[in-house]
Amino acid sequence: MTKDFEPTIVAFLCKWCSSAGSDLAGVSRMKYPPNVIPITVMCSGSVSPLYIFNAFQKGADGVLVSGCHPGDCHYIKGNFYARRRIALVKELLDFIGLESERFKMSWVSAAEGTKYTEIIKDFVKELKPLGPQKKLRRDQ
Amino acid sequence: MVEMEQLQKEAKEILKQGKVKFVIGYSKGSQNLTATPVFIKKPEHTSRLIWDPTCVQNLVKFIVDDKQKQSREKKPDERPVGIVVKGCDSRAINVLIQEKFIDRDDVYILGLSCEELGVVDEKKIAQKLEGKKIEKIEFAKKNNLIVSTKDGEKKIPVKDVLADRCLECKAHFPVIYDQLFGEETEREVKEPYKSIKKTESQSPKKRWDFWKEQLEKCIRCYACRSICPMCYCDECVADSINMAVTAETTAEEKAQKIKWIERSPALSENIGYHLIRAIHLAGRCIDCGECERACPVDIPLRLLNKKLEKAAHELFDYDVGFDHKKPSLISSFKDEDPEDFIR
Structure with a gap:
């Protein structure tokens, strides 16, 4: 079953860094798995926990939130707020028993196309043995 | 030990002076088990106020309700609300002030210290009594509750029926108050x-x-x-x-x-x-x-x-x-x- 399974990853990428980072990976023709659905948000600090829960409810197998490195935020401190909030979301999802591998956060700057591809590659590799995420998913 | 008379006296005093529009507190519950929230508007009714381990409710919700109600009134009554709080409830007031939902002046806080104890858990008592109806419940010596049912009195150690949250409580006395009743005693919490x-x-x-x-x-x-x-x-x-x-x-x-x-x-x-x-x-x-x-x-x-x-x-x-x-x-x-x- 897990052999053919291709996980779906929803990635919330901040417009100023991670989104540009993924663009760089694209224009540099770097190869990485096509499992990601990127959603550009204005700042990682604008990612509400609702977005994350809803992504899981709508069938995401993994969710990635990616923003600028600390100190590089376009809005000065958005990613610091995100860091706190995402830590709490992570604790909560862990607590109700969702596999902790399914939810990740990363710092990817606009110059780090390679890092972005590495993150996605590793994420897909980790998600494959877990199989589809059915816990929070709707309609079943 | 918290003296109920002192609480009633203070409530009477602030109502007489018109410091508050009403006092929210606890009164005896109709089933004699958990207390009932009560709104006291007249000084002569303050004798209804009680304080014992059956006062489980968090009355701060009524402050929120009142604030929301006043915000819709054409002529809001802006006098403060008197409220009886336990340690946990007082922290709720603190959070509401922190979030600027209410001002410090919106409330007159009558703080009660739980001292060594806390409040009871109805479910735990019901389990102990095996379905018998409670007629009266009160403290005896420090670590015992005397629960009267129709079959007579039963002594229950408080520790067995304290609510879980009270066993894990870090501060069992009000952290914000205008009047404090009881003492700020230290209590060790082994496993918070x-x-x-x-x-x-x-x-x-x-x-x-x-x-x-x-x-x-x-x-x-x-x-x-x-x-x-x-x-x-x-x-x-x-x-x-x-x-x-x-x-x-x-x-x-x-x-x-x-x-x-x-x-x-x-x-x-x-x-x-x-x-x-x-x-x-x-x-x-x-x-x-x-x-x-x-x-x-x-x-x-x-x-x-x-x-x-x-x-x-x-x-x-x-x-x-x-x-x-x-x-x-x-x-x-x-x-x-x-x-x-x-x-």
């Missing part, structure tokens, strides 16, 4: 997060099975939301209704309105609702346990909130409700916040 310890130590699969079983029960009555002093949003994300539907509203517009959570009590929606509620209460929940008490299907909702309270304490060194001058958990950050989970 005992209730979540069991769930935490289990494997993810076990944890999931546990929560699946619990949250499947939820009937989405929203009692937990209604009773929570921190759930004061005019519109809740769980059932947002703010779209004005007119004759011109197209089906497409209606369909495109974002619905984060559907209303059906399906497992996925229930989990969504409870996760969002827990996150919205992160760094705000003062662990009064009202959600769990109000829940008609006995979902251990306190655990979710307690988990985040623990996370806030351990990761960010943030304790809820102790200082209303500090910024709140979510609206602040430190440079040294942990980021070992971030790649």
